[in-house]
Amino acid sequence: MDNVNGAKPHFVLVPLMAQGHMIPMVDMARLLASRGATVSFVTTPVNAARIKPVIDDASRAGLPIRFVEFKLPCKEAGVPEGCESFDLLPSVDFYRPFFEAICMLREPLKLFLQETTPRASCMITDYCHWWTSEVAQELNIVRLVFHGPSCFFILSSRNIHHSKVYESVADEHESVVVPGLPQRIEITRAQAPGWFSRWEDIRQKAMEAERTATGFVMNTFQELESEHVALYIESTKKMVLPIGPLSLYNKDTKSKATRGNKSSIEEHQILSWLDSMEPRSVLLVSFGSMVRTRPLQLIEVGCALEASGRPFVWVVKEVEKCAEVEKWMSEGFEERTRARSLIITGWAPQMVILSHGAVGGFVTHCGWNSILEAISPGVPMITWPHFADQFLNEKLVVEVLRIGVAVGIKVPVFRPEEDKVEVERGAIESAIVSDGRRGGRR
Structure with a gap:
């Protein structure tokens, strides 16, 4: 060299x-x-x-x-x-x-x-x-x-x-x-x-x-x-x-956990929870660093996760977890899903989660880093693009590589100022169930 x-x-x-x-x-x-x-x-x-x-x-x-x-x-x-x-x-x-x-x-x-x-x-x-x-x-x-x-x-x-x-x-x-x-x-x-x-x-x-x-x-x-x-x-x-x-390049758990930013949760807590789950049963839901999901849409995601019956790790940004969302979560959602859910507020060590054998699906915004982190351990995806390169990345995942299913979003969301629902809980649940039928194949 x-x-x-x-x-x-x-x-x-x-x-x-x-x-x-x-x-x-x-x-x-x-x-x-x-x-x-x-x-x-x-x-x-x-x-x-x-x-x-x-x-x-x-x-x-x-x-x-x-x-x-x-x-x-x-x-x-x-x-x-x-x-x-x-x-x-x-x-x-x-x-x-x-x-x-x-x-x-x-x-x-x-x-x-x-x-x-x-x-x-x-x-x-x-x-x-x-x-x-x-x-x-x-x-x-x-x-x-x-x-x-x-x-x-x-x-x-x-x-x-x-x-x-x-x-x-x-x-x-x-x-x-x-x-x-x-x-x-x-x-x-x-x-x-x-x-x-x-x-x-x-x-x-x-x-x-x-x-x-x-x-x-x-x-x-x-x-x-x-x-x-x-x-x-x-x-x-x-x-x-x-x-x-x-x-x-990140081989060990520590380097995976610190990739990008300091995690808001200790990696041993995540690994302990994932270790308690069945192989390829867990769904990760995470939309990257720049997407801002409004309260009504967050609640739709939560309702779909609850209805799906699947264990899940749900990453919610601090700026997203407003009083309305916290109120909804505390009024029964957290209690009803406690046995099969891990909700992370803030930055999550995504590589640590995706590389664990318990994870069998990933609801993603189709950022390229996230896609590569899912492809490497063989985790199938549910695609939910928002803007930039994400819609074409979805085409690659769903139509070319055939390693994911689309949630059905058609219009980019650059300015989510309006608190409205882009994808309803039924469509989200349907994609989760469809992904589940794929079996989280590796």
Whole structure:
């Protein structure tokens, strides 16, 4: 792994400040360092505090990783202080200013690269960080783009954009066939291509920056997406490195439990509860870090879980567990399901749960990290996408890989301000029962 001059390579990783992007790049940093490379991981104080157990473990293990903290200029960009990750923003109205704050890290990053030793051999930067392209070119540093979502999503989005297939439809809810795929996949404009659909200027900058990259690093693996990886290579004419699932770097329970953030429950409590359950009987319900489920919908989920009769682990965020939800839970739900339920408020150690033999199903928002964490131990999924890459990920899980069933959601939910029900308890229960008939096959 030496350079031609005998020096160890020095990778500089610049992740997007969002849990779904940070988590796999932390794993990548540890993977590269364990193979002998020097790694500089660019982060901010709040994000560094979240991954402190990982930082401490890397230090104890003697891994050559430097966690470089840059102050995010929140105030200058109009973002509330301390909101240094997308999931910490109080509203989607702050997403655009947050991107602007991130772009202001250009000069600090350039200064670091100019002064750091050994000199950076390669930068691996998130697709969203278009501004790192200019820095890499100015300093003559090789740059690889990191794609956090599935190759299926990246390829589909690229094909949709270049074919301009949406120009033929007048309604955002009218389906079109995604061009250039081995399978017939239909999607609506509302469902895809996703995150940047509101900010075309950022999309254009990201795509232009992509063209200047040497190649791509993807958190997927050849056996899972071989056709899509081959088509992406053919389309981009660039090197594509599928190096995932990066989550598998975490081998022991402790590293699984601290992946992403400090768990709000001790892992031994979870393991003890799961050990008491029958093999492949438990259903995990968890919707990632950014989804905010409103009270009426939470109650529908709870009613479906109760009616299904299955043991379950239900992860509810602190911001979701309002007085209305707590009142409903305390008025009989918790007592009636106590013998077969574990309700976790806050951050849950998802890998610890999914890798346990008692778990036989997973109700997921279709974030790519969550999908990979379920695929690795062979846990089938009930898919409930919300936005961004999640609807195309659902297509991959349900229609291509056939390892999940859809709960039936059709319209993205970006602003769940209204307290309404998107999916009724009957549909949720039906999907749970259908998943149960699949038997949690491994």
